[in-house]
Amino acid sequence: MVTGEVSFEELADGLIQALEDVSAALSRILETGGWPQKVLANRKVADQGTVSRWLSGGEQLAQGNKLPGAAVVHKIIAALDLSSADAEELLALGRRVDALRERMQAVERAWRARAAKHYAERSGTPSFMPGLSPGPAGGTAAPGGAVEAGGDWRRRALVFGAGGVAALAVSWAIWQWWPLTGGSGGPGAGRPISVTALPTSAPPDVVPGYGMHLVTKRMAVRLPSRSWSQDARGDIEIWANKTCPPGVAAYWIALRPNGETVRFACGSWQYHKWAGVTAGTHFLEMWKADDGLAIAGESVVRSSVPIVEHPKTPLPSP
Numbered sequence: 001m002v003t004g005e006v007s008f009e010e011l012a013d014g015l016i017q018a019l020e021d022v023s024a025a026l027s028r029i030l031e032t033g034g035w036p037q038k039v040l041a042n043r044k045v046a047d048q049g050t051v052s053r054w055l056s057g058g059e060q061l062a063q064g065n066k067l068p069g070a071a072v073v074h075k076i077i078a079a080l081d082l083s084s085a086d087a088e089e090l091l092a093l094g095r096r097v098d099a100l101r102e103r104m105q106a107v108e109r110a111w112r113a114r115a116a117k118h119y120a121e122r123s124g125t126p127s128f129m130p131g132l133s134p135g136p137a138g139g140t141a142a143p144g145g146a147v148e149a150g151g152d153w154r155r156r157a158l159v160f161g162a163g164g165v166a167a168l169a170v171s172w173a174i175w176q177w178w179p180l181t182g183g184s185g186g187p188g189a190g191r192p193i194s195v196t197a198l199p200t201s202a203p204p205d206v207v208p209g210y211g212m213h214l215v216t217k218r219m220a221v222r223l224p225s226r227s228w229s230q231d232a233r234g235d236i237e238i239w240a241n242k243t244c245p246p247g248v249a250a251y252w253i254a255l256r257p258n259g260e261t262v263r264f265a266c267g268s269w270q271y272h273k274w275a276g277v278t279a280g281t282h283f284l285e286m287w288k289a290d291d292g293l294a295i296a297g298e299s300v301v302r303s304s305v306p307i308v309e310h311p312k313t314p315l316p317s318p
Contacts, residue, residue: 006103008104008107008108008111008114008118009118011100011103011104011107012104012114012115012118012119013118013122014100015058015061015097015100015101015104015115016057016058016061016115016118016119016122017058018093018096018097018100019057019058019060019061019067019068019097020057020058021093021096022054022057022068022073022090022093022094022097023054023055023056023057024057025086025089025090025093026054026055026068026076026090027055029080029082029086029090033080035080037051037052037055038051039079039080040076040079040080043079043080044079045072045075045076045079046066046072046075049065050065050066053065054068054072058119058123059119061112061115061116061119062116062119062120064112067097067101068093068094068097069094069095069097069098069101069247070091070094070095070097070098070246070247071094071245071246071247071248071293072094072247073090073091073093073094074091074094074246074247076090077090077091094247098247098248098249098289099249101289102249102250102288102289105287105288105289106252106261106263106287109222195260195261195262195263195272196262196263196265197240197253197262197263197264197265197270197271197272198270198271198272199265199268199269199270199271200239200269200270200271201269202239202269203239203269203300203302204300204302206300206302207302209306209307210302210303210304210305210306210307211300211301211302211303211307212226212228212300212301212307212309213298213299213300213301214226214284214298214299214300214301215297215298215299216242216286216295216296216297216298216299217296218294218295218296219251219286219287219288219294219295219296220293220294221287221288222285222286222287223285223286223287224256224283224284224285224286225283225284225285225286225299225301226283226309226310226311227281227282227283227309227310228281228282228283228303228307228308228309228310229280229281229282229307229308229310230277230279230280230282230303230305230306230307230308231279231305231306232279232305232306233276233277233278233279233305234276234277234303234304234305235273235274235275235276235277235303235304236255236259236273236274236277236282236301236302236303236304237271237272237273237274237301237302237303238253238271238272238273238284238299238300238301238302239269239270239271239299239300240253240264240269240270240271240297240298240299240300241267241268241269241270241297241298241299242264242266242267242295242296242297243266243267243295243296243297244266244267244288244293244295245293245294245295247293248266248288248289248293248295249265249266250263250264250265250266250288251263251264251266251286251287251288251295252264252286252287252288253272253284253285253286254284254285254286255274255277255282255284256282256283256284256285257282259274259277259282260274266295281310284299284301
């Protein structure tokens with residue numbers, strides 16, 4: 001079992017390596033099949049510019065395109081009618097991209113800009129994401145005005161391997177076992193993300209004054225619930241069942257303002273209890289990896305003490 005904490009930079013190194021591996025595998029598949037890049041555009045997988053970014057490896061982090069996760073890979077496999085070996089290789093890489101992206105999203109809301117900056121610092125490639133300024137001679141301006149020359153980030157990504165089964169196994173272990181600490185401003189800011197919701201059956205009925213029913217019609221990135229007030233310390237329980245598109249395996253729910261963050265699996269009822277929640281006003285915040293695919297479903301919240309619900313004040317989705 002993998003233990004200890006993983007830094008955002010280590011996760012970024014793993015994602016960069018995964019994107020490089022997808023690029024290498026896709027390039028080889030296209031070359032072996034005698035296909036030009038535009039075949040994927042011609043077969044409605046993506047426009048030519050997006051395909052070129054997929055083939056650029058880690059550079060695409062600064063470009064804003066949808067990353068080649070499992071959902072993208074499924075489209076490529078279908079469009080090219082790939083052999084089982086090539087399909088399995090691409091799918092494993094796509095899942096690896098998804099797993100690392102989810103972990104980074106949980107650490108910091110602005111994960112992509114930070115990862116792009118990290119890539120630029122490691123490779124010496126200028127980053128064009130907003131708010132990042134290239135330093136002189138191809139370096140990147142580091143905090144405090146110092147300029148850090150580009151290095152070989154691959155040397156620092158050994159924990160994730162160079163691809164294949166070993167890298168996938170390590171990435172899976174990290175996704176399942178390594179605790180995360182939210183960065184400043186991120187959804188999990190300042191709190192460890194190491195709790196997993198439990199599988200359960202359908203929830204009980206909502207008792208008026210002791211709970212509420214929440215419906216998620218469409219959540220692309222982040223969504224807050226309506227808030228409630230409680231005059232005494234009590235337990236807050238939640239049953240959640242969200243339907244997710246291909247490539248999305250999980251989402252996170254946090255009790256605000258100071259409850260722990262919990263990982264929920266898609267596609268079935270999941271349960272968690274926050275014990276001993278203090279008196280005051282609280283709400284739930286739910287989010288997922290920022291890949292543009294929306295999830296929907298329902299939740300039931302139950303309290304062991306009386307609560308008073310408040311009208312929901314919408315927050316803009318990032």
